[in-house]
Amino acid sequence: MPDDACNSAASGETYDAVVIGAGPSGSLAALLLARAGHRVLQVERQRFPRAKVCGCCLNQRAQQLLDRAGLLQGLRSLRACPTDRLSLHSSGRRLSISMPGGLAISRRAMDQWLAETAAAAGVQFVDDCPAEVLPEDCDSEVAAQHQLPAVRRIRLDSSAGSRVISAKVVLVCDGLGHPSVASLPGFRSDPRADARIGLGAVLTTAESANWLASGEILMVAATGGYCGAVRTEDGSVNLAAAVDAAAIQSAGGPRQCLQQIFRDSGVPVPQELETVSLRGTVPLTRRSLRISGPRLLLLGDAAGYVEPFTGEGMAWGLTAATLAAPLASSGIRAGWTTALERQYERQLRSAVVSEQTVCRTLSWILSRPRVLQLTVAAAALLPAVAGMLVRRVNRIPISLESSR
Ligand SMILES: Cc1cc2nc3c(=O)[nH]c(=O)nc-3n(C[C@H](O)[C@H](O)[C@H](O)COP(=O)(O)OP(=O)(O)OC[C@H]3O[C@@H](n4cnc5c(N)ncnc54)[C@H](O)[C@@H]3O)c2cc1C
Structure with missing residues (x-):
């Protein structure tokens, strides 16, 4: 995109x-709205294509959702690497969990493809x-005293300057900490x-x-955090880790912290980790007080x-x-109501909250080495339980199944 790309969204324009x-x-949201006949502008802070810190594993649920949107063929064309098992290493022990049907794809390729597909839809x-x-x-805080505005205003910044545009609905999909709305009450x-x-x-x-077996998602876990490794479509190995800030400090830096996690888990440290450039994120675990607002959904x-x-x-x-x-489509056509906001909150919570509880429990286990050792030992004895957990997080939410 040229430097003045923001200019293509003219100041004062309403979408x-x-x-x-x-x-x-x-x-995906932009694509679905464009297909519903709406005029959609999608704005992205970074220059595309871009890399992102992510394990790059697309589970079966994600694939089913892309399939629902008719995108499976396109996804296949990316030649993602199939994955079929997770090898979890901790304190020299190894647990292998069967996870058939996964795909590993770099976020650079996946996000670029999805954005291009949305652009092709208008x-x-x-x-x-x-x-x-x-x-x-x-x-x-005294919102009840104020009328809902006819549109929301959004400021776009680029090297060419700032401009303000408007929209009947804004979908906030800007990732951790939602910086684009963080200053709203x-x-x-x-x-x-x-x-x-x-x-x-x-x-x-x-x-x-050559370091990873084909189809394997390798996970090393230790006191300071955990790191996953998977081969992606271009043959490179993607590493993604979640680590304690304190562990980074005591190891003497992020690189040393990752090396320590490999050593503590009993897996040889990949040599390239010595020199490869690392990316970082803001702190991960967050809860948002609000996930919707006037003409806004997060x-x-x-x-x-x-x-x-x-x-x-x-x-x-x-x-x-x-x-x-x-819901956004109905807000655009029939007018925005707070009922739409409540409906979205209810639906989203019922679709993801129980899975997030499973995730939180696993994170809790992973941050306690003794509990982790016992869990690995127990899961080795009871592979059916581990398999059940995997099926659970791969399942398409019931609320979506019934709306097909
Ligand atoms: C270590 C780690 C490993 C992970 N492993 C996996 C995994 O294996 N599988 C999996 O499914 N998930 C994994 N995840 C989670 C996954 O990366 C995220 O849940 C997913 O990317 C969320 O998608 P999103 O569209 O909500 O946001 P994002 O993918 O974060 O996209 C948000 C976009 O908004 C842009 N943006 C930010 N601010 C602005 C702004 N002000 N204006 C315009 N644009 C803005 C950003 O540049 C970014 O491109 C992992 C995450 C981490 C940290």
Whole structure:
């Protein structure tokens, strides 16, 4: 995209919907709204294609949701690597859990494809252009005294300057901490005190390419955190970790912390980890007080996040997009009501909350080495229980199944 790409969204212009962020939740929501005949602008802070700290594992639920949207063929064309098992290593012990039907795909390729698919459906896509939703009187604590505005205003910033556009509905899909609405009353998203930090790297040397078995998701877990490794479509190995800030400090830095986690788990440290460049995230575990507001819905990581051990984040984001798009569409056509906000909150909570509880429990186990050792030993004896947990997080939510 050219530097002045934001100019293509003219100042003062009104869209049916503005979608902020081009991760999986934003692009699927934008695509579904465009298919419903709406005029949609999607704005993305970073220049695309871009990498992102992520385990890159697309579970069966995520694939089913893409299939529902008629995107399975396109996904297949990306030549994602099939995955069929998780090898969990901790304190020298190894547990292998069968997880058939998974795919590993770099976020650079996946997010670019989904954004291009949305653009082909009519979405106007602008990257390298941070957006901020501007406050309205109706956002205040005495909102009842104020009328719902006819549109929401959004400020777009680019190297060419700032401009303000409007939309009947804004879908906030901007990831952890939802920066584009963080300054609106009630939308602050504070990380939990014990929140871990995400770290990611891509290993590309020949040594790294032979380091993982085909179809395997390798997970190493130790006191300071855990790290997953998987081979993606271009043969490189994607590393993604969630680590304690204190562990980074005591190890002497993020690289040393990752190396320590490999050593403590009993897995040889990949040589390339010595030199590869690392990416980091803001603190991960967050709860959002509000996930909707006047003419606003929050989707995906923007709506709150728990640690990514079970690799479900993309499926949650796609679930949110599948639920939000028809509600946003009805708000655009028939007018926005607070009932739409309540409906979205109810549906989203019932679709993802029980899975987030499973995730939180696993994260709790992973942060306690003794409990983790016992769990690994117990799961080795009771593989059916481990298999049940995996099936549970792979399942499409009942509320979506029935709406097919
Ligand atoms: C260590 C780790 C491992 C993980 N492993 C997995 C896994 O294996 N499988 C899985 O399914 N999930 C995994 N996840 C979770 C997954 O990455 C997220 O849940 C998923 O990316 C959420 O998608 P999203 O569309 O909500 O947000 P994102 O993918 O975060 O996309 C948000 C987009 O919004 C843009 N943006 C931000 N601010 C603005 C702004 N002001 N204006 C415009 N654009 C903005 C960002 O640049 C970004 O492109 C992992 C996460 C971590 C940290």
